[in-house]
Amino acid sequence: xxxxxxxxxxxxxxxxxxxDMISGYLYVAPFFxxxxxxxxxPAVFSIVLAFQEWNGLGxxxxxxxxxxxxxxxxxxxxxxxxxxxxxxxxxxxxxxxVGIILAYFLNLAVIxxxxxxxxxxxxxxxxxxxxxxxxxxxxxxxNETALANYVIGxxxxxxxxxxxxxxxxxxxxxxMVFWRWVGYNTIxxxxxxxxxxxxxxEAATIDGANKVQQFLHxxxxxxxxxxxxxxxxxxxxxxxxxxxxxxxxxxxxxxRDEAMTVVMYLYRDAFNLGSFGxxxxxxxxxxxxxxxxxxxxxxxxxxIGSKKKRGV
Amino acid sequence: xxxxxxxxxxxxxxPIYLILTFTSIFSLFPFYWMFVMATQPSAAYNSIPPTLxxxxxxxxxxxxxxxxxxxxxxxxxxxxxxxxxxxxxxxxSSLAGFAFAKFQFPGKNFLFILILLTMVIPPQxxxxxxxxxxxxxxxxxxxxxxxxxxxxxxxxIFLMRQYISESVPDELMEAAKLDGCSNFRIYWSIxxxxxxxxxxxxxxxxxxxxxxxxxxxxxxLRDPSxxxxxxxxxxxxxxxxxxxxxxxxxxxxxxxxxxxxFLIFNKWFISxxxxxxxx
Numbered sequence: 001x002x003x004x005x006x007x008x009x010x011x012x013x014x015x016x017x018x019x020d021m022i023s024g025y026l027y028v029a030p031f032f033x034x035x036x037x038x039x040x041x042p043a044v045f046s047i048v049l050a051f052q053e054w055n056g057l058g059x060x061x062x063x064x065x066x067x068x069x070x071x072x073x074x075x076x077x078x079x080x081x082x083x084x085x086x087x088x089x090x091x092x093x094x095x096x097x098v099g100i101i102l103a104y105f106l107n108l109a110v111i112x113x114x115x116x117x118x119x120x121x122x123x124x125x126x127x128x129x130x131x132x133x134x135x136x137x138x139x140x141x142x143n144e145t146a147l148a149n150y151v152i153g154x155x156x157x158x159x160x161x162x163x164x165x166x167x168x169x170x171x172x173x174x175x176m177v178f179w180r181w182v183g184y185n186t187i188x189x190x191x192x193x194x195x196x197x198x199x200x201x202e203a204a205t206i207d208g209a210n211k212v213q214q215f216l217h218x219x220x221x222x223x224x225x226x227x228x229x230x231x232x233x234x235x236x237x238x239x240x241x242x243x244x245x246x247x248x249x250x251x252x253x254x255x256r257d258e259a260m261t262v263v264m265y266l267y268r269d270a271f272n273l274g275s276f277g278x279x280x281x282x283x284x285x286x287x288x289x290x291x292x293x294x295x296x297x298x299x300x301x302x303x304i305g306s307k308k309k310r311g312v
Numbered sequence: 313x314x315x316x317x318x319x320x321x322x323x324x325x326x327p328i329y330l331i332l333t334f335t336s337i338f339s340l341f342p343f344y345w346m347f348v349m350a351t352q353p354s355a356a357y358n359s360i361p362p363t364l365x366x367x368x369x370x371x372x373x374x375x376x377x378x379x380x381x382x383x384x385x386x387x388x389x390x391x392x393x394x395x396x397x398x399x400x401x402x403x404x405s406s407l408a409g410f411a412f413a414k415f416q417f418p419g420k421n422f423l424f425i426l427i428l429l430t431m432v433i434p435p436q437x438x439x440x441x442x443x444x445x446x447x448x449x450x451x452x453x454x455x456x457x458x459x460x461x462x463x464x465x466x467x468x469i470f471l472m473r474q475y476i477s478e479s480v481p482d483e484l485m486e487a488a489k490l491d492g493c494s495n496f497r498i499y500w501s502i503x504x505x506x507x508x509x510x511x512x513x514x515x516x517x518x519x520x521x522x523x524x525x526x527x528x529x530x531x532x533l534r535d536p537s538x539x540x541x542x543x544x545x546x547x548x549x550x551x552x553x554x555x556x557x558x559x560x561x562x563x564x565x566x567x568x569x570x571x572x573x574f575l576i577f578n579k580w581f582i583s584x585x586x587x588x589x590x591x
């Protein structure tokens with residue numbers, strides 16, 4: 001009797017295992033079907049296209065590396081890469097530094113109303129990029145009476161033509177990126193700070209370390225994983241900048257070069273000029289740039305605090 | 313001792329409060345100013361000193377928006393798009409997350425690494441083939457075309473796998489199996505109720521992502537009747553002489569619903585950021 005039931009459970013277990021296997025495949029299938037059609041296939045197709053000449057209608061023609069040569073010899077590509085990097089640096093580097101400082105303040109036990117501050121500082125993130133670009137577009141309008149010109153006028157500066165000047169456009173776009181994302185990063189850093197055990201600070205206080213020393217030698221090193229994460233995300237995000245400059249500049253977005261980014265350059269090639277081949281070559285170059293920049297920045301950030309360990 | 317420490321540091325908190333207050337004003341001012349401009353005639357923009365108080369053109373400016381873009385159509389398109397995509401992503405991700413968390417099958421690790429890779433590929437890489445694909449399917453200018461791209465959400469699988477392996481006990485599954493539950497029944501009646509909080513997190517992430525995304529919607533939606541809010545708003549800025557009052561009225565009314573939702577559910581929004589990025 002016992003033997004029989006044992007055998008039957010064994011058999012049912014085996015078929016149970018098989019059932020689980022089938023279920024497993026079945027349940028991941030929807031994702032991988034989607035992935036195949038709109039993820040993998042377009043990515044591979046893009047890389048193939050980068051070596052073809054194609055306007056989306058006629059037959060493709062294999063042209064070797066010439067798409068890459070065309071893009072790399074185009075001064076506008078380099079200008080757009082330069083713009084992307086400058087706007088990225090101006091928009092994200094201050095954001096991460098300010099984010100850490102704000103998170104540090106919000107995490108202090110003596111500070112009250114932290115929930116109010118948290119909500120207000122985070123609020124810009126929920127507005128869409130388009131909305132932000134339009135609001136800032138009016139704030140930084142090209143009129144001499146733009147509110148931004150009034151504000152800088154209070155400090156004795158001359159009015160700037162924000163949408164058509166080399167630095168005006170970059171500063172305005174960097175500021176909107178900063179405004180929208182600083183709260184987001186603050187929230188991530190705040191979560192990081194809350195994971196640091198309090199007794200470390202207490203021990204440091206007993207050892208006579210002041211607040212600045214504690215910040216530099218305890219907070220920053222222990223926050224490192226969160227810093228790496230935000231630097232990685234900011235780097236990738238900054239190199240993909242498209243909506244803000246496009247909407248900010250409106251009808252002149254693709255005809256001027258002060259704030260043209262790499263993705264705008266790609267978009268213009270593909271959808272305004274109908275050159276899918278060179279646009280795909282740009283996409284492949286962008287992929288390489290993103291991977292390279294993300295790797296370098298992550299590597300650089302991993303170095304933060306490792307030298308300072310002695311000081312704690 | 314503790315009390316003393318507290319009063320000592322309290323004097324030093326004033327500059328911190330000043331900085332935090334300044335940051336809050338910096339964060340809120342564009343919202344306020346957007347509201348002010350939405351109530352002012354365009355000419356108010358040229359006044360010196362600048363107008364910082366609301367005027368009486370709230371309705372008139374919005375009427376101009378309605379005359380220029382199909383605002384309510386775009387609002388409806390956006391809500392429909394976000395809702396359908398969010399539900400679909402929740403289903404796809406929770407099913408796959410369930411499989412990765414609880415079942416053993418050959419190739420599981422390989423497939424999981426493949427999802428990791430998906431996260432690294434920038435969305436622009438596939439833009440042209442995706443556009444071509446959607447145009448071949450006849451899905452340009454349609455919400456199908458606008459939505460299909462967002463079904464691919466590898467982050468969702470990560471979140472769901474994590475949450476399910478932490479919160480659905482194996483014993484519960486064993487017990488359900490002994491009672492004769494099929495795997496799908498377990499998913500539907502046991503897993504789904506348990507992972508509701510994870511659905512809220514992922515739902516907010518996906519909904520706001522789709523709501524705010526621009527590049528893809530801008531690429532496939534060219535016909536005004538198919539516009540989503542973002543594309544419609546951007547089109548307001550394309551005229552040679554832009555009516556700022558009208559422009560910011562459009563932005564204001566498109567942003568208000570989101571702000572209300574955010575203020576009600578702000579805890580969920582904020583925790584969705586930390587959970588979405590840290591796990």
